[in-house]
Amino acid sequence: MAHYDTLSLTVDDDRIAQLTLDRPEALNALNSAMMAEFAAALVEATQSGARALILTGKGRAFAAGADIAEMRDRTFGSMSDANHLALWERLADLPIPTIGAINGFALGGGCEIAMMCDILIAGESASFGLPEITLGIIPGIGGTQRLTRIVGKAQAMDLILTGRRIDADEARRLGLISRVVVDGEVVEQAQVIARQIAGSSARAVRAAKECVLRADQSSLSEGLLFERRWFHSLFAFDDQTEGMTAFLEKRPARFADA
Numbered sequence: 001m002a003h004y005d006t007l008s009l010t011v012d013d014d015r016i017a018q019l020t021l022d023r024p025e026a027l028n029a030l031n032s033a034m035m036a037e038f039a040a041a042l043v044e045a046t047q048s049g050a051r052a053l054i055l056t057g058k059g060r061a062f063a064a065g066a067d068i069a070e071m072r073d074r075t076f077g078s079m080s081d082a083n084h085l086a087l088w089e090r091l092a093d094l095p096i097p098t099i100g101a102i103n104g105f106a107l108g109g110g111c112e113i114a115m116m117c118d119i120l121i122a123g124e125s126a127s128f129g130l131p132e133i134t135l136g137i138i139p140g141i142g143g144t145q146r147l148t149r150i151v152g153k154a155q156a157m158d159l160i161l162t163g164r165r166i167d168a169d170e171a172r173r174l175g176l177i178s179r180v181v182v183d184g185e186v187v188e189q190a191q192v193i194a195r196q197i198a199g200s201s202a203r204a205v206r207a208a209k210e211c212v213l214r215a216d217q218s219s220l221s222e223g224l225l226f227e228r229r230w231f232h233s234l235f236a237f238d239d240q241t242e243g244m245t246a247f248l249e250k251r252p253a254r255f256a257d258a
């Protein structure tokens with residue numbers, strides 16, 4: 001693995017990649033160096049053949065937002081000329097499943113990155129929020145769009161216009177995250193989920209991910225057709241025969257690429 005200054009990347013023998021944001025002295029605030037390294041690490045993780053990626057933060061935060069010290073003196077020109085922030089979106093485009101393991105604060109850009117993950121689990125004392133409004137700005141990496149799709153207009157307006165923070169239980173009730181686990185076990189639980197995914201048929205996992213994402217981006221009829229076509233396609237591969245034969249023979253499936 002390459003060396004990174006603002007994060008670390010590991011890929012274990014089960015082909016689970018773990019990307020850890022690593023600026024704990026600034027609560028993993030997202031700066032330009034981290035954004036560039038983040039994009040490079042996603043490429044490296046994908047090229048390593050990883051089957052799932054866990055994203056977490058070192059210390060007492062997942063990420064407390066974009067780096068305010070770095071952002072303060074930016075201008076419209078320096079932001080828009082370089083299409084600043086676009087690289088973060090690469091997380092949402094990753095072909096393998098991504099699991100956000102949220103420890104502590106997930107605020108501003110940190111919350112926005114969390115919402116790009118496919119599965120989100122959080123420790124009991126994690127907190128979420130989009131406080132950008134208190135700084136005279138708004139979310140810039142999908143926060144208004146993703147939050148509104150997840151929780152609906154009224155809740156999204158409440159959270160974005162007040163910038164208030166919510167705890168893990170409220171985040172689960174609203175649908176932002178799927179599981180709340182004991183603090184200190186977040187990464188371990190994410191690894192359990194990742195290993196389960198890595199043991200499944202890679203093609204079926206990819207098909208399922210694409211279909212779920214399509215539900216957000218298409219009409220119901222287009223989504224249904226897309227799902228049906230993917231379903232048909234999976235019968236072209238050995239994984240389907242193996243999965244069904246294993247069930248009938250009462251043994252665990254051995255998928256070729258797992």
Ligand SMILES: CCC/C=C/C(=O)SCCNC(=O)CCNC(=O)[C@H](O)C(C)(C)COP(=O)([O-])OP(=O)([O-])OC[C@H]1O[C@@H](n2cnc3c(N)ncnc32)[C@H](O)[C@@H]1OP(=O)([O-])[O-]
Nearest residue numbers: 026027029064065066067068069107108109131139140141
């Ligand atoms: C990307 C697209 C658009 C997104 C925009 C945004 O995300 S806007 C941002 C939206 N996010 C926010 O508005 C949240 C801003 N953060 C907070 O409100 C508080 O830090 C806290 C409530 C998370 C924790 O309070 P606490 O009393 O427990 O801890 P503490 O406050 O003592 O922090 C420890 C150290 O970390 C530092 N640091 C922390 N965050 C940032 C940051 N974003 N930046 C830079 N530095 C940051 C903090 O300065 C301090 O450094 P020092 O002085 O030791 O050199």
